[in-house]
Amino acid sequence: MLIKGDLVHCPSLGEVAIMRNYLLRVDSRGYVDHLAHASHADSLSILMHEDPIIIPQGSFLLPTFCDLHLHAPQFMYQGTGLHLPLMEWLNEYAFKAEESLDSKPQLAESVYRRLAARLIEHGTGAVLLFGTIKAETNLILARVMREAGIRAFVGKLSMDISSRPTYVEPSTNASLEAARSFCDRCLDVSASLPAHERLVEPVITPRFIPTCSNELLAGLGLLSAEKDLRIQSHMAEAHDQIQHVLSERKVDDMDLFAQSNLLTPRTVQAHCTFLAPPTLARLAKTGTAVAHCPLSNAYFSAQPFRLREALDVGVRVGLGTDIAGGYSIDIMNAMRQSVAVSRMREGARISGHYQAAGDHTEQEDKVLSVNWKEALYLATKGGAEALNLAMGSGSFVVGAPFDAQCIQVFDAATGEGTGGLDFFQDPRPDGLTLETLEKWWCIGDLRNRKEMWVQGRTISRH
Incomplete structure (x- = not known):
């Protein structure tokens, strides 16, 4: 599985990292085996042979x-x-x-x-x-x-x-x-x-x-x-x-x-x-x-x-x-x-x-x-x-299990906020920011969650 878009994780206590326009690949066992900016030479080489799932603007991946x-x-x-x-x-x-x-x-x-x-x-x-x-x-x-x-x-x-x-x-x-x-x-x-x-x-x-x-x-x-x-x-x-x-x-x-x-x-x-x-x-x-x-x-x-x-x-x-x-x-x-x-x-x-x-x-x-x-x-x-989960769990790094959720904060086509989030200026020019993440953290809910994976497999509530 190959995914291209914005990723968010916490490498250390108090640190929130936004990785914009990254390419992430998951191997057949559900582990991350490639993670780099989409413009990196290795990423470009991968993209020549495989089409990625696109995470649209206004959405991001976050560890579960x-x-x-x-x-x-x-x-x-x-x-x-x-x-x-x-x-x-x-x-x-x-x-x-x-x-x-x-x-x-x-x-x-x-x-x-x-x-x-x-x-x-x-x-x-x-x-x-x-x-x-x-x-x-x-x-x-x-x-x-x-x-x-x-x-x-x-x-x-x-x-x-x-x-x-x-x-x-x-x-x-x-x-x-x-x-x-x-x-x-x-x-x-x-x-x-x-x-x-x-x-x-x-x-x-x-x-x-x-x-x-x-x-x-x-x-x-x-x-x-x-x-x-x-x-x-x-x-x-x-x-x-x-x-x-x-x-x-x-x-x-x-x-x-x-x-x-x-x-x-x-x-x-x-x-x-x-x-x-x-x-x-x-x-x-x-x-x-x-x-x-x-x-x-x-x-x-x-x-x-x-x-x-x-x-x-x-x-x-x-x-x-x-x-x-x-x-x-x-x-x-x-x-x-x-x-x-x-x-x-x-x-x-x-x-x-x-x-x-x-x-x-x-x-x-x-x-x-x-x-x-x-x-x-x-x-x-x-x-x-x-919980002593596998090395790298809870973050996006090579070798970690791909346990992730896709969160949408605004619609890429209209700029309208998703769920309980309202924006009174079009958020699309700035893209995903720490202020937008904090807004989701404070008032977001299950309506913002669009997809979820554990060990590389999509799981559904149904």
Whole structure:
């Protein structure tokens, strides 16, 4: 596949590069094998033998988004029940929904197919998923994501403790065996495929400390190391959750995860809102990444995530929607919310009202806000690096998988804005600019998304 037009990506945090009139070629395995300006000698040589797909003026290619935290079964009740604190919400909504899907495979198929369609509709090409405790239901999820063409990492929940007697695994050993079995079965499904087509993988998923015994956590740490598997969980998310762990285990959840060898470069921990800068520095040394979910944090955390501080000490951070603790499946909303929350934190710092427990005084002189360019990096390359995707993922470079979305901001023939974008001067003479990109970032929506590819293949929401 050969494409000619404007490309946009974030080579580093805070940097947005517009590559105007570039030629990009994708090989038969879905990797970029040529990238240069269309007037470059190599590009001209290629164009002599092949006609490219033309990205018209007013449109551009952007890497697909990465969602680092989404509860697939909770998509069923997205946008409801957000009036309760976390531990009550889990009992009243989450566990019931997950148990329902485990008992109704046809319902699970329906929910997951709709979820896949919505992810594609909103430009998400890679997603880290929490599932349910039943292996068969998670295999349905894995199959649906594979058939949709989404790069998906599926976690069967491990839970040997629960406040809901009907939604818990029978013992620690049974939970460990179920996790091992699911991982083996999930890997077997794609074992016969070429490596570049293995888009779906299993993830070790202790739900969070309150639902996992110390013995289960230790066993899952060993299983992850043995099979070199990714790990996901929740950490330091909400005040009631933190107090519950301290009361029951007499240590905080980060120490328990560390003792169980569950804080590794293969790990993504959601939230981490109660980690102060010194603890974030400790986390960075483990290589563990954080899924920042600003919307759900507003509902369930008593304080926001220290995003700027995490980035400053070298924590790898990506964005998550946290369906259904967050009600929007759109990573564009997660980008906007991450900036809004950081600006409120910065305002509190300037006015002298912000001093969270555990923060040192030297933090008072450091700007806490992030901007739209940094948020776009977190949604693309930052998320890809947090997920340990293939080299170059989340950007346009030779050797990277071609995971891309085509965004239209204005019509090439008329100059009219697309979707919610309005231009009161013809944008065509200037072409694609940083101001136009910022406008799309702020008020663009799914109407601007015209096509999407993962590993070089077109994928569709239909």
